[in-house]
Every structure is written in structure tokens, then in C-alpha cells.
Amino acid sequence: MIKIADAFKNGKAFVAFITCGDPDLATTAEIIKEISRNGADLIELGIPFSDPTAEGPVIQSANMRALAGGVTTDKIFAMVREVRKQVKTPMVFMTYANVVFSYGAESFISQCAAMDIGGLILPDIPFEEKDEFDGVCKQYGLDLVSLIAPTSKQRIAMIAKEAQGFIYIVSSLGVTGVRDSITTDIDAIVQTIRDNTDTPCAVGFGISTPEQAKKFAAKADGVIVGSAIVRLAEQYGKDAPQKIGTYVKSMKDAIR
Amino acid sequence: MAQSKGRFGMHGGQYIPETLMNAVNELEEAYEHYKNDPTFHRELTALLNDYAGRPSLLYYAEKMTKELGGAKIYLKREDLNHTGAHKINNVLGQALLAKKMGKTRLIAETGAGQHGVATATAAALMGMECVIFMGEEDTIRQALNVYRMRLLGAEVIPVTSGTRTLKDAVNEAMKEWTNRIDDTHYCLGSVMGPHPFPTIVRDFQAVISKEIKAQMLEKEGRLPDAVIACVGGGSNAIGSFYHFIDDKEVKLIGCEAAGRGVDTFETAATVAVGSPGIFHGMKSYFCQDKFGQIAPVYSISAGLDYPGVGPEHAYLHDIGRADYVPITDEEAVNAFEYLSRTEGIIPAIESSHAIAYAIKTAGQMEKDKIIVVTVSGRGDKDCAAIARYTGEDQHD
Numbered sequence: 001m002i003k004i005a006d007a008f009k010n011g012k013a014f015v016a017f018i019t020c021g022d023p024d025l026a027t028t029a030e031i032i033k034e035i036s037r038n039g040a041d042l043i044e045l046g047i048p049f050s051d052p053t054a055e056g057p058v059i060q061s062a063n064m065r066a067l068a069g070g071v072t073t074d075k076i077f078a079m080v081r082e083v084r085k086q087v088k089t090p091m092v093f094m095t096y097a098n099v100v101f102s103y104g105a106e107s108f109i110s111q112c113a114a115m116d117i118g119g120l121i122l123p124d125i126p127f128e129e130k131d132e133f134d135g136v137c138k139q140y141g142l143d144l145v146s147l148i149a150p151t152s153k154q155r156i157a158m159i160a161k162e163a164q165g166f167i168y169i170v171s172s173l174g175v176t177g178v179r180d181s182i183t184t185d186i187d188a189i190v191q192t193i194r195d196n197t198d199t200p201c202a203v204g205f206g207i208s209t210p211e212q213a214k215k216f217a218a219k220a221d222g223v224i225v226g227s228a229i230v231r232l233a234e235q236y237g238k239d240a241p242q243k244i245g246t247y248v249k250s251m252k253d254a255i256r
Numbered sequence: 257m258a259q260s261k262g263r264f265g266m267h268g269g270q271y272i273p274e275t276l277m278n279a280v281n282e283l284e285e286a287y288e289h290y291k292n293d294p295t296f297h298r299e300l301t302a303l304l305n306d307y308a309g310r311p312s313l314l315y316y317a318e319k320m321t322k323e324l325g326g327a328k329i330y331l332k333r334e335d336l337n338h339t340g341a342h343k344i345n346n347v348l349g350q351a352l353l354a355k356k357m358g359k360t361r362l363i364a365e366t367g368a369g370q371h372g373v374a375t376a377t378a379a380a381l382m383g384m385e386c387v388i389f390m391g392e393e394d395t396i397r398q399a400l401n402v403y404r405m406r407l408l409g410a411e412v413i414p415v416t417s418g419t420r421t422l423k424d425a426v427n428e429a430m431k432e433w434t435n436r437i438d439d440t441h442y443c444l445g446s447v448m449g450p451h452p453f454p455t456i457v458r459d460f461q462a463v464i465s466k467e468i469k470a471q472m473l474e475k476e477g478r479l480p481d482a483v484i485a486c487v488g489g490g491s492n493a494i495g496s497f498y499h500f501i502d503d504k505e506v507k508l509i510g511c512e513a514a515g516r517g518v519d520t521f522e523t524a525a526t527v528a529v530g531s532p533g534i535f536h537g538m539k540s541y542f543c544q545d546k547f548g549q550i551a552p553v554y555s556i557s558a559g560l561d562y563p564g565v566g567p568e569h570a571y572l573h574d575i576g577r578a579d580y581v582p583i584t585d586e587e588a589v590n591a592f593e594y595l596s597r598t599e600g601i602i603p604a605i606e607s608s609h610a611i612a613y614a615i616k617t618a619g620q621m622e623k624d625k626i627i628v629v630t631v632s633g634r635g636d637k638d639c640a641a642i643a644r645y646t647g648e649d650q651h652d
Contacts, residue, residue, distance in 0.1 A: 050550040051535065053427050073548075150275070151274075155278065159274075
């Protein structure tokens with residue numbers, strides 16, 4: 001089984017997010033291959049949701065385009081099963097609780113395990129609600145990724161102690177999207193995490209440039225980039241795979 | 257071991273981003289403290305009575321009763337509250353709570369605009385900043401309320417994502433809260449969202465059933481046989497039901513917006529056509545497809561045009577304590593006209609869904625039966641839209 005932990009075995013990890021089905025699933029498959037070929041350590045596959053309340057405008061519109069194009073969970077599963085034959089980079093699904101819940105958590109998660117998906121990121125499942133999904137994830141060997149936010153404060157220790165796979169540090173208040181500056185004291189959050197667990201942590205929300213990637217990779221075990229990649233998919237459509245590949249390489253090179 | 261809070265059977269919970277967890281925990285803590293604080297109660301009661309005009313009347317609709325020829329019909333007149341709807345009950349409570357928590361800014365979603373107007377009103381009264389999120393489609397349907405909110409000093413942000421209605425307004429208000437928490441309270445307008453909102457909003461709206469019970473005992477010396485209210489998220493309904501939940505002989509009936517009918521896609525009758533899901537911070541019933549994508553619902557009523565229902569209603573449905581019935585646009589519009597003509601009361605199009613059910617059923621009930629229908633709001637805001645609706649029909 002390909003685990004999330006594998007992504008953090010070769011130095012600082014670069015985590016790349018894409019929205020499945022934007023512009024279409026065939027292009028998504030090509031994007032996954034390019035992201036993998038260009039050195040990403042973990043690929044976060046977004047399953048679109050009608051109401052992605054943690055997303056800024058870039059990823060939200062990618063969700064809308066993908067759904068308008070007829071993408072469903074089953075079609076995404078079929079695409080990933082195919083891609084998995086060639087791509088061995090660790091992968092996780094990022095989506096909203098309702099997508100998993102409505103599908104049936106057991107059916108969803110068991111299929112994930114069968115296609116070597118290492119874990120799930122569900123931004124609307126906080127610590128207090130995680131048992132419902134975490135139990136099934138554990139049963140099938142997936143990690144349910146925990147998120148820590150700038151507002152988490154005294155909750156960090158509690159969350160870190162039970163964290164599996166990796167900890168997603170949300171760098172800023174608000175929603176996903178490119179930001180000029182990140183003002184949260186990431187060092188303090190990482191320190192509290194380290195005091196409580198050996199589970200690696202990566203920083204996401206707002207990171208888009210190699211300089212930012214370098215800066216935040218130095219503070220944690222990796223960086224997560226979403227909106228900047230999704231924006232390339234929006235801009236270049238079917239021609240996006242190469243552009244995204246080049247971008248991923250520049251980001252991975254920056255944190256080596 | 258994680259512990260899920262705020263459950264109504266399987267429903268409820270706190271399905272929200274980690275960023276908001278401390279905020280809802282602080283809110284819960286503050287609420288648990290102030291709900292037992294006599295000073296808070298005194299202040300809130302003073303606001304409700306002296307400012308909002310409570311208690312609201314329980315009016316015997318004699319003409320309507322005689323015309324329909326069955327059960328005796330009482331109307332709980334939440335439309336007579338200051339700002340014209342039940343929404344003010346909850347807003348005054350939450351604004352007072354927010355103020356005590358040291359918050360200086362209120363944000364809220366609104367559908368029909370009634371909750372937005374109530375929030376803008378409380379913000380003006382208490383000297384707080386106010387931002388209202390309203391679906392662009394609803395800013396058109398309810399243009400008068402947009403003006404009222406602005407007049408009251410609130411900023412109104414038209415939401416252009418998704419279906420541009422109430423659901424999207426909630427999305428944007430939640431996003432704004434994750435963006436600015438320190439000084440901001442999200443004044444949620446219905447018995448929905450993450451715990452503790454469904455409980456807080458219910459408790460502040462429960463004044464409706466508390467009054468109905470006392471007024472009914474005074475006027476009739478007994479409890480009503482049924483209480484009827486419209487349900488979108490379900491705040492006026494839960495408020496109307498709450499103190500009767502343990503009185504098993506009182507039937508509780510929630511009227512959902514069926515739009516063009518529950519056999520069409522243009523409906524918002526969640527209990528009738530929805531399935532269990534997780535959305536907007538709660539587990540409950542939602543209109544959705546088999547992959548969990550939330551459905552683009554429809555109702556003529558902007559206030560009921562919502563793809564979910566509050567978790568306590570979902571629970572009352574599950575245990576069979578309350579019945580939820582679908583009422584179409586057409587039935588609601590007929591009821592809107594009927595009550596105006598018959599009793600000289602222009603109900604909100606939302607409330608007209610409850611009136612419609614009374615019109616459908618009162619005549620079949622015995623004359624010694626008593627029903628209470630909550631008129632959750634007044635219909636001035638709807639006159640233009642209903643005129644357009646009936647005008648279009650004439651062209652068909």
C-alpha cells in the first residue's frame with residue numbers, strides 16, 4: 001500500500017492539489033502524471049462539491065466547472081484506478097463530508113483503499129466529528145488528515161496527539177486562495193505540534209511562489225499548493241498538464 | 257476520543273472547518289452562562305416587550321373559521337412584531353449575547369430579507385457594525401428589504417455564486433466568519449448550522465410557543481389540537497412547536513415549500529424529497545443527488561428556498577412527533593390572497609404556506625377542534641412579487 005507517510009520520507013514534501021474534472025477527467029489524468037513526473041511528493045485530488053465552503057473563488061469555480069462537465073465520484077474513481085497503474089506517487093482525496101457520507105463512508109473508503117489512496121482530507125470534519133469517518137479509515141488503512149488553523153490555539157495539542165498521515169496547517173484565516181503575505185506565527189504552531197507528535201506537518205492556504213514555498217517548507221515538513229495550480233488548469237485547459245508540470249518542478253526545486 | 261455535540265438523534269453536530277471551532281465553542285460557553293443569568297433575561301425580555309412589541313397577539317380568525325366550516329382557527333401574529341416577522345426574537349437574543357461577548361460586528365445571511373432586516377435593526381439599536389449576505393436572485397425578489405437593510409446602516413453584499421439564493425448566502429456568511437472571527441458574531445437566522453446554533457435559535461424562538469400555550473389556556477382553557485407553521489430552516493416552526501413537544505395530544509405540522517410540486521425538480525420540500533446528509537455545519541435532511549451534490553432548490557418564497565432543514569425538525573420527523581407536509585407555490589399564493597381578503601391580514605409568502613395547509617384541512621375537522629397557525633411574518637415585502645406571479649398566470 002502507498003501511504004501518506006511515504007511522501008515525507010525524502011526531505012521536504014511538495015503537496016500539489018488539483019480539482020478532478022477541470023477541464024475534464026482525461027486532462028486531470030495527464031495533470032496527475034505531470035505532477036508526479038515533476039517531483040511532487042503527495043497529490044491531493046479534489047472531488048468537486050456543489051458548495052465548497054472552505055474554498056476561495058479559484059477552486060470554487062473549478063468545482064463548478066467540473067460539476068457542470070458531468071463529473072461524479074464514480075467517474076473520478078474510474079480515472080484514478082486507471083492512472084494508478086502508472087503513477088506511484090502517494091495520493092489523497094480532498095472533498096467535503098457530504099460527498100463521502102452520501103456515497104456511504106464504507107463503500108467510499110474501501111474503494112479508496114483498493115486504488116491505493118493514502119488518506120482523506122475533509123475540511124468540514126473537525127476533531128469532534130472525526131470518529132464517524134476515522135474508524136472506517138483505520139479499518140481500511142487510510143489516514144484521515146487533521147487540520148490545524150491559526151485559531152486552533154489550545155486545541156493544537158489535542159488534535160496533534162491523534163493525527164495520522166500528516167497534519168495540514170491552515171496558514172491563514174478565511175478560504176483557500178493565493179495570498180501576498182501570511183502573518184500567522186507558523187513556527188509557534190509547528191513547535192506545539194512537534195511537542196505532541198511525530199506526525200509530519202505541511203503548510204497550505206495562500207502559498208503560490210517558489211519563495212513562499214521555500215520559506216514555509218523551512219518551517220514545517222512540507223508545503224501544500226492548490227489555487228495556483230488550479231488557476232493554471234483554468235487558464236490553459238487541455239494544455240495545462242505541461243504548464244502545471246513546469247510549475248511543480250519550480251516549486252519542488254525551491255524546497256529541496 | 258472525540259466527542260460530537262449538539263445531537264438531535266443522528267442529526268446536528270458541528271461539521272465546520274477547524275478555523276471556526278474555537279468560535280463556536282466560545283459561543284456555546286457564553287450561551288450556557290448567560291441563559292441562566294437573570295440580568296441577561298431581564299434585558300432580553302425588556303427588548304422583546306418594549307422594543308419588539310411582544311407578546312404577539314393570538315387572534316381568533318372568526319371569519320376564516322366560519323367560511324371553512326370546521327376547526328376553530330387562531331393565528332399567532334408574529335407578523336405584528338417590530339420589523340414584521342418572528343426573526344427579531346432570535347436576533348435580539350443573539351445580538352445581546354454577542355455584545356456581552358465583546359463582539360462589535362454582526363454578519364448574517366438572509367433569504368427573504370426578514371432576518372437581514374432584523375439583524376440590521378439590532379445592530380443599529382446596539383451600535384454594532386453589520387454586514388448581510390443575500391443571494392443576488394433574492395435581492396431582486398425582495399428589493400424593498402435590501403433598501404431597508406441599507407437604511408438601517410447595514411452593508412448588503414449580493415452573493416453571485418451557485419443558485420444565488422439563501423444556500424449561497426449561508427456559504428458566503430460562513431466564509432466571511434472564517435475570515436474575521438475576533439470581533440464578529442455570525443448571527444445565524446434559523447435553527448440550523450453547527451451546534452450551538454440550532455439550540456440557541458430554538459431557545460430564543462421558543463417564546464412563540466410559550467405565549468401560544470398561555471394565551472390558548474386563557475382564551476379556551478385548553479391546549480390546541482394542532483399547531484401549524486411553515487418550515488424553511490425551521491425557526492418559526494420550532495419556536496411554535498417547542499413548548500408543545502411533550503404535549504403528545506397537540507399535533508405539530510410543518511409546511512414545507514414544494515415549489516412547483518414534489519414530483520418536479522423545482523421544489524424545496526426537504527423532508528418530502530431529501531435524504532440524510534452533512535451540510536452547513538449539520539447532519540440533517542437535504543435535497544441532493546446520489547453523489548451528495550446539493551440540489552438547486554426552488555420556491556416562490558425566498559425564505560423557504562433552502563435545500564436543508566434544521567436538525568431538530570429532522571429528528572421530530574424521524575420519531576414521528578411532527579408531520580411535514582409540502583405546499584406548492586400555487587397553494588401558498590392562493591392562501592396569501594385568501595387571508596388578505598378574508599381577515600384583512602396580508603401574510604408573508606412564507607407564512608402563506610402554513611395558512612394554505614389550514615385552508616386545506618380545517619374544513620375537514622370537527623368544529624370543536626382548535627388549530628393555531630403561526631403567521632411568521634407580514635406580506636408587504638411580497639406584494640410586488642405576487643402581483644408579478646399572478647399577472648404571469650393571466651397571460652398563460
